[in-house]
Amino acid sequence: MARPKNGITAAERFWANVEKSEDCWNWTAGSRFRGSDKKPIKPSRFSYVLHNGPIDSGFHVARTCGSPKCVRPDHLRLEATAVNNTVGEMDRLSTYQIEYIRKRYNPREADDFAEEFGLSHEQLYSIVREV
Numbered sequence: 630m631a632r633p634k635n636g637i638t639a640a641e642r643f644w645a646n647v648e649k650s651e652d653c654w655n656w657t658a659g660s661r662f663r664g665s666d667k668k669p670i671k672p673s674r675f676s677y678v679l680h681n682g683p684i685d686s687g688f689h690v691a692r693t694c695g696s697p698k699c700v701r702p703d704h705l706r707l708e709a710t711a712v713n714n715t716v717g718e719m720d721r722l723s724t725y726q727i728e729y730i731r732k733r734y735n736p737r738e739a740d741d742f743a744e745e746f747g748l749s750h751e752q753l754y755s756i757v758r759e760v
């Protein structure tokens with residue numbers, strides 16, 4: 630990773646917000662971290678990519694420990710994102726979740742939304758468009 634002008638890498642900024650215990654390493658800042666390209670990313674995803682490299686599309690980062698704040702690399706693993714037809718997904722999501730997606734959706738965070746709700750981009754898009 631190239632060293633930026635201020636001398637602090639994204640990885641160093643990242644670890645400054647992590648509280649390590651003997652078990653989980655918990656993320657202590659907001660729900661999004663701005664990585665080296667300044668794009669908001671889930672802390673767990675940043676940690677995974679930092680240690681394992683890029684994530685193929687169709688996968689999201691899951692935690693084996695179940696702790697919602699954990700970013701410890703060996704507690705993270707990839708899970709295939711379920712791809713079902715949109716009607717099935719609409720049934721799976723609660724009305725509240727669908728409203729949340731429609732209100733909060735931002736195209737720049739499409740990856741995060743798709744990951745959070747286990748949707749493909751096509752499914753996400755059809756929900757946002759209220760199809």
Ligand SMILES: [Zn+2]
Pocket residue numbers: 652653654692694695696699700701704
């Ligand atoms: Zn953990």
